[in-house]
Amino acid sequence: MTEIKDQSIQTFLDELGSKSATPGGGSAAALMGAQGAALVSMVCRLTIGKPKFVEVETEMQEVLDKAEALRSQLTDLIKSDIDVFARLMSKYALPKESDEEKALRSDAIQEVLKDATDVPLQCAYACLKTIELGKIAAEKGNPGVVSDAGAAVMAAYGGLKSSALNVYINAGSLKDKVYAEAKLAELEQATKDIDKVVDGIYQTVKARL
Protein backbone atom coordinates (compact mmCIF):
# COMPACT_ATOMS: atom_id res chain seq x y z
CA MET A 1 0.00 0.00 0.00
CA THR A 2 1.19 3.51 -0.80
CA GLU A 3 2.28 5.42 2.28
CA ILE A 4 -0.04 8.34 2.90
CA LYS A 5 2.61 11.01 2.27
CA ASP A 6 3.23 9.43 -1.14
CA GLN A 7 -0.45 9.66 -2.07
CA SER A 8 -1.55 12.54 -4.25
CA ILE A 9 -3.17 15.59 -2.67
CA GLN A 10 -6.39 14.75 -4.53
CA THR A 11 -6.47 11.19 -3.16
CA PHE A 12 -5.74 12.44 0.36
CA LEU A 13 -8.57 14.98 0.16
CA ASP A 14 -10.96 12.37 -1.29
CA GLU A 15 -10.18 10.00 1.59
CA LEU A 16 -10.35 12.80 4.15
CA GLY A 17 -13.86 13.62 2.91
CA SER A 18 -15.00 10.00 2.75
CA LYS A 19 -17.05 7.98 5.21
CA SER A 20 -13.92 6.28 6.45
CA ALA A 21 -12.87 7.49 9.91
CA THR A 22 -9.24 7.84 8.80
CA PRO A 23 -7.64 9.96 7.62
CA GLY A 24 -9.54 12.44 9.80
CA GLY A 25 -8.91 15.56 11.82
CA GLY A 26 -5.73 14.17 13.38
CA SER A 27 -4.03 13.61 10.03
CA ALA A 28 -5.30 16.95 8.72
CA ALA A 29 -3.82 18.61 11.82
CA ALA A 30 -0.42 17.06 11.13
CA LEU A 31 -0.57 18.14 7.48
CA MET A 32 -1.48 21.69 8.52
CA GLY A 33 1.53 21.71 10.84
CA ALA A 34 3.81 20.32 8.12
CA GLN A 35 2.61 23.04 5.74
CA GLY A 36 3.41 25.61 8.41
CA ALA A 37 6.91 24.23 8.94
CA ALA A 38 7.50 24.11 5.16
CA LEU A 39 6.49 27.77 4.82
CA VAL A 40 8.87 28.75 7.64
CA SER A 41 11.63 26.96 5.69
CA MET A 42 10.71 28.83 2.51
CA VAL A 43 10.93 32.20 4.28
CA CYS A 44 14.33 31.25 5.76
CA ARG A 45 15.65 30.10 2.39
CA LEU A 46 14.58 33.38 0.78
CA THR A 47 16.33 35.32 3.56
CA ILE A 48 19.62 33.40 3.87
CA GLY A 49 22.39 34.41 1.45
CA LYS A 50 21.03 37.89 0.75
CA PRO A 51 23.47 40.67 1.78
CA LYS A 52 20.56 42.77 3.03
CA PHE A 53 19.73 40.19 5.71
CA VAL A 54 23.26 39.17 6.68
CA GLU A 55 22.69 40.22 10.30
CA VAL A 56 20.00 37.58 10.82
CA GLU A 57 21.64 34.89 8.67
CA THR A 58 22.89 32.68 11.54
CA GLU A 59 19.55 32.85 13.31
CA MET A 60 17.63 32.10 10.09
CA GLN A 61 19.85 29.06 9.46
CA GLU A 62 19.00 27.77 12.94
CA VAL A 63 15.30 28.40 12.33
CA LEU A 64 15.54 26.58 8.99
CA ASP A 65 17.20 23.52 10.55
CA LYS A 66 14.56 23.34 13.28
CA ALA A 67 11.70 23.89 10.81
CA GLU A 68 12.93 21.07 8.58
CA ALA A 69 13.13 18.69 11.56
CA LEU A 70 9.58 19.67 12.56
CA ARG A 71 8.33 19.26 9.00
CA SER A 72 9.72 15.74 8.93
CA GLN A 73 8.15 14.91 12.32
CA LEU A 74 4.78 16.39 11.35
CA THR A 75 4.76 14.58 8.00
CA ASP A 76 5.30 11.29 9.86
CA LEU A 77 2.46 12.19 12.24
CA ILE A 78 -0.04 12.22 9.33
CA LYS A 79 0.44 8.45 9.28
CA SER A 80 0.83 7.93 13.05
CA ASP A 81 -2.69 9.21 13.62
CA ILE A 82 -4.10 6.62 11.21
CA ASP A 83 -1.99 3.82 12.70
CA VAL A 84 -2.94 4.47 16.30
CA PHE A 85 -6.63 4.70 15.38
CA ALA A 86 -6.40 1.32 13.62
CA ARG A 87 -4.72 -0.18 16.68
CA LEU A 88 -7.44 1.26 18.92
CA MET A 89 -10.22 -0.16 16.72
CA SER A 90 -8.54 -3.60 16.78
CA LYS A 91 -8.61 -3.55 20.59
CA TYR A 92 -12.28 -2.51 20.67
CA ALA A 93 -12.95 -5.54 18.43
CA LEU A 94 -11.51 -7.98 20.98
CA PRO A 95 -13.96 -10.55 22.45
CA LYS A 96 -15.93 -9.43 25.51
CA GLU A 97 -17.93 -12.49 26.56
CA SER A 98 -16.33 -13.66 29.79
CA ASP A 99 -15.23 -11.41 32.66
CA GLU A 100 -11.63 -12.34 31.88
CA GLU A 101 -12.05 -11.31 28.22
CA LYS A 102 -13.70 -8.07 29.30
CA ALA A 103 -10.79 -7.26 31.62
CA LEU A 104 -8.16 -8.11 28.98
CA ARG A 105 -10.00 -6.05 26.36
CA SER A 106 -10.32 -3.06 28.66
CA ASP A 107 -6.62 -3.17 29.56
CA ALA A 108 -5.66 -3.42 25.89
CA ILE A 109 -7.87 -0.44 25.00
CA GLN A 110 -6.46 1.63 27.84
CA GLU A 111 -2.90 0.89 26.77
CA VAL A 112 -3.52 2.07 23.20
CA LEU A 113 -5.53 5.07 24.44
CA LYS A 114 -2.32 6.37 26.03
CA ASP A 115 -0.65 6.28 22.61
CA ALA A 116 -3.79 7.78 21.04
CA THR A 117 -3.41 10.67 23.49
CA ASP A 118 0.32 10.93 22.90
CA VAL A 119 0.18 11.15 19.07
CA PRO A 120 -1.98 14.32 18.90
CA LEU A 121 -0.01 15.69 21.87
CA GLN A 122 3.21 15.33 19.86
CA CYS A 123 1.46 17.03 16.95
CA ALA A 124 0.29 19.89 19.18
CA TYR A 125 3.80 20.50 20.55
CA ALA A 126 5.38 20.34 17.09
CA CYS A 127 2.79 22.89 15.86
CA LEU A 128 3.52 25.09 18.87
CA LYS A 129 7.25 25.05 18.05
CA THR A 130 6.41 25.82 14.42
CA ILE A 131 4.44 28.90 15.56
CA GLU A 132 7.50 30.07 17.56
CA LEU A 133 9.72 29.67 14.49
CA GLY A 134 7.11 31.37 12.31
CA LYS A 135 7.16 34.32 14.72
CA ILE A 136 10.92 34.76 14.23
CA ALA A 137 10.53 34.37 10.44
CA ALA A 138 7.73 36.97 10.44
CA GLU A 139 9.69 39.46 12.53
CA LYS A 140 13.19 39.04 11.07
CA GLY A 141 12.84 37.29 7.73
CA ASN A 142 12.77 38.81 4.25
CA PRO A 143 9.75 41.16 4.32
CA GLY A 144 9.10 40.28 0.66
CA VAL A 145 7.75 36.93 1.87
CA VAL A 146 6.32 38.00 5.23
CA SER A 147 2.83 36.91 4.13
CA ASP A 148 4.21 33.37 3.80
CA ALA A 149 5.49 33.60 7.39
CA GLY A 150 1.97 34.68 8.37
CA ALA A 151 0.46 31.72 6.50
CA ALA A 152 3.00 29.45 8.24
CA VAL A 153 1.77 30.59 11.63
CA MET A 154 -1.91 30.27 10.72
CA ALA A 155 -1.36 26.75 9.33
CA ALA A 156 0.50 25.64 12.47
CA TYR A 157 -2.17 27.27 14.65
CA GLY A 158 -4.88 25.31 12.81
CA GLY A 159 -2.84 22.15 13.40
CA LEU A 160 -2.36 22.95 17.08
CA LYS A 161 -6.03 23.65 17.83
CA SER A 162 -7.18 20.61 15.83
CA SER A 163 -4.77 18.21 17.49
CA ALA A 164 -5.65 19.60 20.93
CA LEU A 165 -9.25 18.45 20.32
CA ASN A 166 -7.99 14.91 19.74
CA VAL A 167 -5.94 15.06 22.94
CA TYR A 168 -9.05 16.11 24.87
CA ILE A 169 -11.18 13.24 23.51
CA ASN A 170 -8.67 10.48 24.03
CA ALA A 171 -7.45 11.70 27.40
CA GLY A 172 -11.11 11.86 28.45
CA SER A 173 -11.50 8.12 27.84
CA LEU A 174 -8.44 7.19 29.91
CA LYS A 175 -9.13 5.44 33.21
CA ASP A 176 -5.71 6.50 34.51
CA LYS A 177 -6.96 9.92 35.57
CA VAL A 178 -3.62 10.97 37.07
CA TYR A 179 -1.90 10.40 33.73
CA ALA A 180 -4.71 12.09 31.78
CA GLU A 181 -4.86 15.13 34.07
CA ALA A 182 -1.08 15.56 33.91
CA LYS A 183 -1.08 15.49 30.10
CA LEU A 184 -3.98 17.93 29.88
CA ALA A 185 -2.48 20.30 32.44
CA GLU A 186 0.80 20.30 30.51
CA LEU A 187 -0.98 21.12 27.25
CA GLU A 188 -3.13 23.83 28.83
CA GLN A 189 -0.05 25.44 30.36
CA ALA A 190 1.90 25.32 27.08
CA THR A 191 -0.95 26.85 25.06
CA LYS A 192 -2.59 29.20 27.54
CA ASP A 193 -1.64 32.43 25.75
CA ILE A 194 -1.47 31.05 22.22
CA ASP A 195 -4.61 32.74 20.82
CA LYS A 196 -3.21 36.14 21.81
CA VAL A 197 0.30 35.28 20.62
CA VAL A 198 -0.95 34.21 17.19
CA ASP A 199 -3.12 37.31 16.86
CA GLY A 200 -0.06 39.41 17.74
CA ILE A 201 2.05 37.72 15.05
CA TYR A 202 -0.75 38.22 12.52
CA GLN A 203 -0.84 41.95 13.31
CA THR A 204 2.98 42.10 12.97
CA VAL A 205 2.72 40.46 9.55
CA LYS A 206 -0.02 42.84 8.39
CA ALA A 207 2.11 45.80 9.50
CA ARG A 208 5.15 44.51 7.55
CA LEU A 209 3.23 43.75 4.31
Next chain:
Amino acid sequence: MTEIKDQSIQTFLDELGSKSATPGGGSAAALMGAQGAALVSMVCRLTIGKPKFVEVETEMQEVLDKAEALRSQLTDLIKSDIDVFARLMSKYALPKESDEEKALRSDAIQEVLKDATDVPLQCAYACLKTIELGKIAAEKGNPGVVSDAGAAVMAAYGGLKSSALNVYINAGSLKDKVYAEAKLAELEQATKDIDKVVDGIYQTVKARL
Protein backbone atom coordinates in the same frame (compact mmCIF):
# COMPACT_ATOMS: atom_id res chain seq x y z
CA MET B 1 3.88 18.37 -16.02
CA THR B 2 1.90 16.79 -13.22
CA GLU B 3 -0.90 19.02 -11.98
CA ILE B 4 -0.26 20.09 -8.42
CA LYS B 5 -3.25 18.22 -6.97
CA ASP B 6 -1.89 15.03 -8.53
CA GLN B 7 1.51 15.51 -6.88
CA SER B 8 2.22 13.56 -3.72
CA ILE B 9 1.87 15.26 -0.35
CA GLN B 10 5.61 14.81 0.18
CA THR B 11 6.47 16.52 -3.12
CA PHE B 12 4.05 19.37 -2.39
CA LEU B 13 5.59 19.92 1.06
CA ASP B 14 9.13 19.77 -0.40
CA GLU B 15 8.24 22.40 -2.98
CA LEU B 16 6.37 24.51 -0.42
CA GLY B 17 9.53 24.55 1.72
CA SER B 18 11.88 25.24 -1.19
CA LYS B 19 13.43 28.51 -2.32
CA SER B 20 10.92 28.70 -5.15
CA ALA B 21 8.26 31.36 -4.57
CA THR B 22 5.47 28.96 -5.58
CA PRO B 23 3.80 27.04 -4.20
CA GLY B 24 3.67 29.48 -1.27
CA GLY B 25 1.22 30.75 1.31
CA GLY B 26 -1.56 31.18 -1.26
CA SER B 27 -1.53 27.53 -2.30
CA ALA B 28 -1.17 26.40 1.31
CA ALA B 29 -4.23 28.53 2.18
CA ALA B 30 -6.28 26.81 -0.53
CA LEU B 31 -5.15 23.38 0.65
CA MET B 32 -6.08 24.26 4.24
CA GLY B 33 -9.52 25.31 3.01
CA ALA B 34 -9.89 22.11 0.96
CA GLN B 35 -8.98 20.04 4.03
CA GLY B 36 -11.61 21.93 5.99
CA ALA B 37 -14.28 21.29 3.36
CA ALA B 38 -13.29 17.60 3.16
CA LEU B 39 -13.64 17.23 6.94
CA VAL B 40 -17.10 18.84 6.82
CA SER B 41 -18.04 16.23 4.19
CA MET B 42 -16.72 13.42 6.37
CA VAL B 43 -18.83 14.57 9.34
CA CYS B 44 -21.93 14.81 7.11
CA ARG B 45 -21.33 11.34 5.67
CA LEU B 46 -21.01 9.88 9.16
CA THR B 47 -24.27 11.57 10.19
CA ILE B 48 -26.49 10.89 7.16
CA GLY B 49 -28.28 7.51 7.11
CA LYS B 50 -28.13 6.95 10.87
CA PRO B 51 -31.60 6.70 12.46
CA LYS B 52 -30.38 8.67 15.47
CA PHE B 53 -29.76 11.74 13.31
CA VAL B 54 -32.76 11.47 10.98
CA GLU B 55 -34.03 14.90 12.05
CA VAL B 56 -31.00 16.67 10.61
CA GLU B 57 -30.56 14.40 7.59
CA THR B 58 -31.93 16.83 4.97
CA GLU B 59 -29.82 19.67 6.33
CA MET B 60 -26.71 17.49 6.48
CA GLN B 61 -27.23 16.46 2.86
CA GLU B 62 -27.35 20.13 1.86
CA VAL B 63 -24.22 20.85 3.88
CA LEU B 64 -22.48 17.89 2.23
CA ASP B 65 -23.37 19.09 -1.28
CA LYS B 66 -22.10 22.59 -0.55
CA ALA B 67 -18.94 21.29 1.15
CA GLU B 68 -18.10 19.11 -1.84
CA ALA B 69 -18.52 22.06 -4.22
CA LEU B 70 -16.27 24.18 -2.00
CA ARG B 71 -13.69 21.39 -1.77
CA SER B 72 -13.56 21.23 -5.55
CA GLN B 73 -13.22 25.03 -5.84
CA LEU B 74 -10.53 25.20 -3.15
CA THR B 75 -8.56 22.32 -4.70
CA ASP B 76 -8.54 24.23 -7.99
CA LEU B 77 -7.36 27.37 -6.17
CA ILE B 78 -4.15 25.58 -5.08
CA LYS B 79 -3.15 25.79 -8.76
CA SER B 80 -4.74 29.18 -9.52
CA ASP B 81 -2.44 30.85 -7.00
CA ILE B 82 0.63 29.45 -8.76
CA ASP B 83 -0.71 30.38 -12.21
CA VAL B 84 -1.52 33.97 -11.36
CA PHE B 85 1.88 34.45 -9.71
CA ALA B 86 3.61 33.14 -12.85
CA ARG B 87 1.54 35.52 -14.99
CA LEU B 88 2.46 38.42 -12.72
CA MET B 89 6.18 37.59 -12.89
CA SER B 90 5.98 37.41 -16.70
CA LYS B 91 4.58 40.95 -16.78
CA TYR B 92 7.27 42.24 -14.42
CA ALA B 93 9.81 40.77 -16.87
CA LEU B 94 8.49 42.88 -19.78
CA PRO B 95 10.94 45.43 -21.29
CA LYS B 96 11.03 48.83 -19.62
CA GLU B 97 13.43 50.88 -21.71
CA SER B 98 11.25 53.40 -23.54
CA ASP B 99 8.41 55.39 -21.99
CA GLU B 100 6.00 53.45 -24.17
CA GLU B 101 7.39 50.13 -22.93
CA LYS B 102 7.17 51.35 -19.34
CA ALA B 103 3.53 52.32 -19.78
CA LEU B 104 2.63 49.02 -21.45
CA ARG B 105 4.45 47.05 -18.76
CA SER B 106 2.74 48.96 -15.96
CA ASP B 107 -0.69 48.43 -17.51
CA ALA B 108 0.00 44.73 -17.97
CA ILE B 109 1.14 44.39 -14.34
CA GLN B 110 -1.91 46.25 -13.07
CA GLU B 111 -4.25 44.04 -15.07
CA VAL B 112 -2.78 40.84 -13.61
CA LEU B 113 -2.66 42.37 -10.13
CA LYS B 114 -6.46 42.51 -10.20
CA ASP B 115 -6.53 38.75 -10.80
CA ALA B 116 -3.81 38.27 -8.16
CA THR B 117 -6.13 40.06 -5.72
CA ASP B 118 -9.16 38.13 -6.89
CA VAL B 119 -7.67 34.62 -6.51
CA PRO B 120 -6.93 34.88 -2.75
CA LEU B 121 -10.22 36.74 -2.33
CA GLN B 122 -12.07 33.76 -3.83
CA CYS B 123 -10.09 31.51 -1.49
CA ALA B 124 -10.99 33.67 1.51
CA TYR B 125 -14.72 33.58 0.70
CA ALA B 126 -14.67 29.83 0.07
CA CYS B 127 -12.95 29.33 3.45
CA LEU B 128 -15.52 31.59 5.10
CA LYS B 129 -18.35 29.48 3.66
CA THR B 130 -16.54 26.34 4.83
CA ILE B 131 -16.43 27.76 8.37
CA GLU B 132 -20.20 28.35 8.22
CA LEU B 133 -20.78 24.74 7.12
CA GLY B 134 -18.34 23.49 9.76
CA LYS B 135 -20.38 25.35 12.38
CA ILE B 136 -23.54 23.47 11.35
CA ALA B 137 -21.64 20.17 11.29
CA ALA B 138 -20.20 20.89 14.76
CA GLU B 139 -23.58 21.80 16.23
CA LYS B 140 -25.83 19.24 14.56
CA GLY B 141 -23.60 16.48 13.19
CA ASN B 142 -22.78 13.11 14.74
CA PRO B 143 -21.11 14.00 18.07
CA GLY B 144 -18.84 10.97 17.64
CA VAL B 145 -16.93 12.97 15.02
CA VAL B 146 -17.41 16.47 16.43
CA SER B 147 -13.63 16.87 16.80
CA ASP B 148 -13.37 16.46 13.02
CA ALA B 149 -15.90 19.28 12.61
CA GLY B 150 -13.70 21.35 14.91
CA ALA B 151 -10.61 20.52 12.83
CA ALA B 152 -12.60 21.45 9.69
CA VAL B 153 -13.28 24.91 11.10
CA MET B 154 -9.69 25.46 12.25
CA ALA B 155 -8.34 24.38 8.84
CA ALA B 156 -10.70 26.72 6.99
CA TYR B 157 -9.87 29.53 9.44
CA GLY B 158 -6.15 29.07 8.73
CA GLY B 159 -6.94 29.21 5.03
CA LEU B 160 -9.06 32.34 5.44
CA LYS B 161 -6.50 34.30 7.46
CA SER B 162 -3.64 33.24 5.16
CA SER B 163 -5.44 34.15 1.96
CA ALA B 164 -6.52 37.49 3.47
CA LEU B 165 -2.81 38.38 3.80
CA ASN B 166 -2.38 37.79 0.08
CA VAL B 167 -5.38 39.98 -0.69
CA TYR B 168 -3.86 42.79 1.40
CA ILE B 169 -0.49 42.65 -0.39
CA ASN B 170 -1.82 42.51 -3.91
CA ALA B 171 -4.59 45.06 -3.37
CA GLY B 172 -1.94 47.33 -1.86
CA SER B 173 -0.01 47.35 -5.15
CA LEU B 174 -3.05 48.25 -7.25
CA LYS B 175 -3.10 51.74 -8.73
CA ASP B 176 -6.88 51.57 -9.09
CA LYS B 177 -7.47 52.61 -5.48
CA VAL B 178 -11.26 52.65 -5.83
CA TYR B 179 -11.24 48.99 -6.91
CA ALA B 180 -8.72 48.04 -4.22
CA GLU B 181 -10.58 49.84 -1.41
CA ALA B 182 -13.87 48.27 -2.47
CA LYS B 183 -12.40 44.76 -2.40
CA LEU B 184 -10.74 45.34 0.97
CA ALA B 185 -13.87 46.88 2.50
CA GLU B 186 -15.93 43.90 1.31
CA LEU B 187 -13.46 41.44 2.86
CA GLU B 188 -13.22 43.38 6.13
CA GLN B 189 -17.01 43.47 6.37
CA ALA B 190 -17.36 39.74 5.65
CA THR B 191 -14.72 38.74 8.21
CA LYS B 192 -15.14 41.36 10.93
CA ASP B 193 -16.44 38.98 13.62
CA ILE B 194 -14.72 35.81 12.39
CA ASP B 195 -12.16 35.48 15.20
CA LYS B 196 -14.96 35.50 17.77
CA VAL B 197 -17.19 33.20 15.67
CA VAL B 198 -14.41 30.63 15.29
CA ASP B 199 -13.57 30.74 18.98
CA GLY B 200 -17.28 30.20 19.72
CA ILE B 201 -17.42 27.14 17.45
CA TYR B 202 -14.27 25.77 19.07
CA GLN B 203 -15.85 26.09 22.52
CA THR B 204 -19.03 24.37 21.22
CA VAL B 205 -16.90 21.50 19.92
CA LYS B 206 -15.00 21.15 23.21
CA ALA B 207 -18.31 21.06 25.08
CA ARG B 208 -19.67 18.29 22.80
CA LEU B 209 -16.54 16.07 22.95
